[in-house]
Amino acid sequence: MRLLSFAQRFVSLFILPCLRGRWRACPAGGGITTEVLPPPSCSLTLHATSPVRCATGEDEGGVRKRVGLWPGVFVALMLAACSPQSDRTQITVQRIFGECRANVPRDQAPIRNPDGECEILTGLIDRFQRENPDIDLKVNIVAWPGYDQLSAQYAAGDPPDVVSIHMSSIPDYQVRGLIVPVTPYLDKAGIDAGAFTPAARQGVMVKGAAYGLPFDNWTQLWHINTGLFRQAGLMRGSEPILPDSPEALLAQARQFKQATGKPYLVQSMINERAAYTRNLYTYLMNQQAVFFKTPKQITLNTPEARRIVGLFKQIYDEGLTTRDQDYPAATQGFLNGQGGVYLGGTWLIGTYENEAQTQGQPLYQAYSVKPYPALFGPHQTAYVDGHAWVVSNRTRSAAQDAAVARFLKFLYDHDYDWSRTGHLPTVQAVADSEAYLNLPHRRDIVSLSHTGQTLPPQVQRQFAIQDIIGDELFSAITGHKTIEQALTDAERRVNDLLFHLL
């Protein structure tokens, strides 16, 4: 029973005689629509309805409702809002990154924050819609990270056609058959999988098939305040001197603190689990440690891991890092010159570069960014994740499949635009292009599109694993547990989680 039919019963029994009608929700801008039925009656019988389409062309699917309503005003609204069926092919795209229409007037260049994720993607989708008038691209913008809603959509049998997810989440959906390989779409669009960078390919390939169009790779970087580095004597010409071993890092950090009175590292440590884990992954990879022997078994209590955690604990114990800051505080702290190196993501490059170009700001002409230096051996690498566009496993017409292929091709063609966010490009030709390399600091980090490594492609629940490990590392670094105990606990908890998966 629907609530409104209940309301109808109540109203018809106790309050008013009713008129009869159908109503349903149209997409934003489409208004509430109703259809007039034959003469008013107070019957409570429910009837099936014929399909209704709104001005936006949306197929009503599960939102059709059949209830009795009285006000004629709804009838008028319905008549105004509905129109005959559209011939356009409709596909639904779901994305995160927020809503910023105020910054991007439709079909115009952004008026604010032109290199922001939201602004770039909004502009791109506008452009796709403008250039493909035969496709009715419906866009769902969902709250980050969007997985609650996506899972709910799958559970309800109503997933979007194309959805942006993290590469690290692909195994969760792939193993359950909820997404399909995109290779046929890429083939249809004339895109060769070899066109992507190695890091991008790693992120979307499962058992030899691509399960997503890689859109970017992102990772943690060393954001460096070169003004403070110079003050500490840690610059060689215009380049910061980076440590090449744990001992060198500690020596630099002590020297830095003595010279500037400030901590060497700025770290987000409160309400933060991801950063610890990413640091650990990067330096395990740096030591070429195989910590996932199989996708369902992690090995963490190892000499390699203990060395890494020991280093970060020593940095913490000696006061060589900021403490008790959450992500906003640490991001702002680095911007205001509170420390020498901020361990932050690729997405911060634009923000800090803007500050470096603004006179009077602490970072003015004093900003550089580098990949994590190799501290535990010569193998230069970093843990990377990324965003990818995946295609849901649902029934689609040939026209809809063609529309999906065109959308993916469009995104592929505009990889450079997206790389302005600071994220690493996924198309090798873009990574090699002068246009990309001439963006600020990109020459310094582009190597990561080759050296970056994701976790093995069949490891599920990577977000949950990240939280568990981060939780235990926080305990170890702040002294609530011994390093040995924390790593043992992390290993046990992660393996317990993986053991119970499909």
Next chain:
Amino acid sequence: MSLTRHQAGRVRGSVVLIVLIALGLIMLAPLIWTLMLSLKANSELLRSTTNAFHAPYTLENYVAILQNSGVFRWLFNSVLVAGLTTLGVLILSSLAGYGFARLEFPFRDVLFVIVLFGLAIPEQAVIITRHQMFAALNLHNSYPGLILPGLAAPFGVFLMTQYFRAIPKELDEAAMLDNASRLKIFWKVLLPLTLPAQATLGIFTFLAAWNDYWWPLISATRPEMFTLTVGIASSQINFAQTSGLGYLMTQAVFASVPILIVYVFFQKYIVRAVAGQAVR
């Protein structure tokens, strides 16, 4: 020197007043902070949130919210969902409360206990089952899908039952002597007496429905069906807490304005409800 009783009373009153003002300021501080942050440009707040204490101020975040294509639709959805949920809860709880308090029927006490069990079951325990059920009934992305779960209100039934029980039965008997039907007694005699409880229940139900985030998040997955809470969350950029702080605060202010309006109009009943005077 000893104070007279009158003077002592005045001193005591002043101390209480000062303490209350201090507590009031502590309560207000986050709200004022939120409001001030909402009036600042995001780029300024990125550098320092202490900028909130200095001019210039701007309305650009409010303009940005109003330019969001979906916001008025979400507002409409929230009003509709919260309003109909409230209406439904009042109707059902009143009828059920009357039934449990006044009517004799088989298994009445058992049924009442079963209803009360609902108070002990958290939403988290039933959310998956409920989601599957609503999916099977094709109720997701619909107004009934958003409203129906809120109608199961054991607290409302309990409150109204207790309230009806507190009304003397002699009133019913007097009305029966005048040949009034059960429905008429309920509608004309008893229901008007329960208005304070109805107001309390209505306010709490409206607030809960308005602020609900979790169920709309997983039931309304199409933007046209978002409620305001889900809609404004979806419009947040990633890392809004750093590069979009002003906008974030503006969203909080915008979402709370309707609730403030409700509060202004129903202040008397809310205070009475919180003070526990709604149930005699």
